[in-house]
Amino acid sequence: MLDVGTGWPEHREPASRSYGPDRLSHVVLNSPDLNAAKAFYTDALGFAVSDTYTDDLMVFLRCNSQHHCVVLAPGG
Numbered sequence: 001m002l003d004v005g006t007g008w009p010e011h012r013e014p015a016s017r018s019y020g021p022d023r024l025s026h027v028v029l030n031s032p033d034l035n036a037a038k039a040f041y042t043d044a045l046g047f048a049v050s051d052t053y054t055d056d057l058m059v060f061l062r063c064n065s066q067h068h069c070v071v072l073a074p075g076g
Contacts, residue, residue, distance in 0.1 A: 026060075026068055030075025034059065037072050 031037035041047040047061040060068035
């Protein structure tokens with residue numbers, strides 16, 4: 001199961017302007033089983049591996065034309 005939440009209340013759409021953030025760049029997800037998490041994102045969800053860092057210590061994944069949108073790292 002994948003459950004994402006921020007605890008922040010919903011807010012109105014941001015004002016239109018020529019500066020400021022235009023997208024969420026990426027999220028880093030910690031996993032106690034990095035190999036299982038990598039398999040889930042690639043096999044079940046269709047993500048592709050963009051890069052790895054130091055023998056899969058961190059795995060950078062993409063699901064669109066951006067270089068990566070999810071980073072998997074070891075952790076609880």
